[in-house]
Amino acid sequence: MKRFVCAPSGSGMSEEAWALAETTGAAWVGNDAAAHITLLRSTVEQELAFGMEQMGVPVPDMRARIRDVAGRWGLTTLLQRDPSKLSTGQTRRVAIASALLRNPDNLVLDCPLDGCDMDATRALVQVVDSFPGDVTIFDRTWNHLADLCDVESRYPEGVGLNPVAGAEYDSPAELSQSSDGDSLPAHTPVLMINDLVVERHAFTLGPLSAVIPRGITHIAGLNGTGKTTLLLALADLIEHSGRSQQAIRSDSLEPTQPLRYGWAPTSMDTSFSAKTVRDEIAIGSTLRNADALIEYCGLQDVAGVHPLDVASSERRIVSVACALARGPEFLFLDEPTVGLDVYGYRTLERIMRGFVAGEIHNVLCTHGGDTLGEPKSVVWTCHNGPYSQLSDYRLVL
Template sequence: MSGARQPVLEARIESFRFDGSRHPILHGSHLQLEPGTLNVIVGASGSGKSTLGAVLAGMLPRPGLDLLHGQLRLDGQQIDHRDGQGPRIDLAVWARHVALLPQEVGQYLSGIRETVAEELAFGLENIGVARAQMRTRVRSVARQFGIEPLLERAPERLSGGQQRLVALAALSIGEPQVLVLDEPLAGLDALAAERVRQVILELRTQGRAVVVLSRLPDALTGQADASFRLQDGTLWPVTVWPASVPPAITEWPAIEDPATLLAFDHVSAGYPQQSAAVLEDFSLRLVAGECLGLAGANGSGKSTVLKTAAGLLPPRGGTVESCEDIGLLLQNPADQLFERTVRREVSFGLPRGSLHRQRVERVLDELGLSELAETHPYELPVSARRLLALATVLVREPRVLLLDEPTEALDEHGLERLHRVIERRLAAGGAVLFSSHDESFMRRTAHRVVRLAAAPGRSVTRQQFGDL
């Protein structure tokens, strides 16, 4: 970064510790953000990236709870934190300067607006922008992010990737000086990811300071003005990232004369409050021992296929035949978690007895959650919450495993655990159907891929794994 400009935001974090924790999650870190710069911070799941983002956004520390030793300097104003003492930050004022897009975008969207256009206007209404100017800015930002066709859609009816685009547009419309983006490319198809990347570079050109938090180096890393690795709670500058090695292709053992476990026959399907079908004339067959991937643009119907397979959406036409033992991991882990501890979450609904108890402990160990068994699910990082949601499905030992964007938020260790889960399911004579935008994981894991066309449900192309 150039040293000629005055930083718009500077953070010196001697240590940060959550309430009730013995050890700091962040320490010995200094971050200086200049206008018109892109700053990429890479760290493994649970390394503290989201915590750092919340500190920069003024959301942490929570007054009277967490302990922060250090200073924040925003636009010339310095805030000192010592021994849990520090001025209470006015989040409404702070957010006009520093905006945070959390990893789970559902936490950012208001949940009370009926259309995407109203969602984009929500923040402008709160700061008293005139209605005519508001309409102009909404249209401009929608065009910039390529979401004009979504403006009259209900936010809760969008795909996960579409919701991320809307949330990022809503974040930028207020024109904050600093944007902190936690995994901004997660869950996006290739076209949407490239659009977001270009928008981020454009925001930098406009003089914004952009911070991207990522679990792995990605397309933005090579274009950053400053790059850091967050490791053991400390930020370390990085000048050259090591070249990534693509994972080896897995050769799954074949099953002789496999049984059909799931079959779609000319199925049309959609949602109750939508007249148009998302899927039309869709056919698919999944057999024992097979791992099948679903690919396609955001909104093309991948989640609809999985929900229809699980029986959550009855088909409007055609037939769906499946075995009785089906388990579904939803795209948003929050939709599956409601208990007070990790162990209670995985145990929920299981009959009492030693065999079931052993199954719970085995699944916790398989997913690396044993040491977190007494932790509240919402105290876990997003990656661990995704693995926990997966554990609640695996503990029931479904024969067919349905996974909606299972790689989101997972680092190398989480991806390896997920791969072993699939391996065990196939070895036991089960089958796996998953959706993903992660082409690397798809290439490594799937026997074949069904690609849904950009026009939802109109057509599909089927590719053998080697054709990807």
């Protein structure tokens, strides 16, 4: 039997998934795919073999299985790469492939599409559709994996509480439609990328030249094509080369002046250091700005909570609020939809549109806070195709 369970973030869904796997002995792949990487092996090929080694699978059989699963999951060119240096989507592929290589009788997946591109999604659809045993999928939003399942359960109030029919519980695909009267911003260049080249983790990005206009720009591409690398280079957080030292600049800034940006990484948990959400948002800024953003982003109920104790969807919004804390000119968001439930998707869309419209900067100023300048652009990555359409522009790597 195949079952799809949908419930909001913080409702105990991950605990339910783990408990089910423990009770039934099913192979379990949790939402944090990186936690499934053992860090005991130096290549993806060795990582994939780890579980089979513990089971005593003969070496020729292991090699044959790895060849097969690597081809199915697009991992063939990554077999000699360091498994700890992969992209978010590549890491999830390795985690799911490792579980399948043990030939489990049953399978439990917790939010398996987070960070996956369309190729990985197609591979997962094939796996779920053809898996001979029981498959249970837990997710925060409704998606097309549900169409493969015999039983669909939606719990907007939490796992096991007051299930609703499908039409009554929407999905992110329905949230990204522009309202009547919305129009694209003028195509005004605000970021110039000139022959950018980055060499990182046995991967080379570029040379790349492009123009980022005012508005919301979606950096698109398959897993591992360098989307995160590009954002890190835009933020000048990694070494890069180009026609000049400052290969990327705003048209309104002197070429030697640093870019005034806010940055929210995919791996948000490693970036938190304060004891409360309020203090975390105020880092590098002021408590006035933090309070204004807590109100704007709807984080009042968790303002005094440790960031790591906040449910994943609200925790992602906390990460975005931290990026907004100084009132930046540019907002760089790497896979900000990872971890979101339906309410989180709505909040993220409101934040991004509010940023480019100047609404957030006005809120900060109204509360007596400070900003770094006029808001110009949101540059973000996202593998949720329908939701990414809220962008004004698209740059494909």
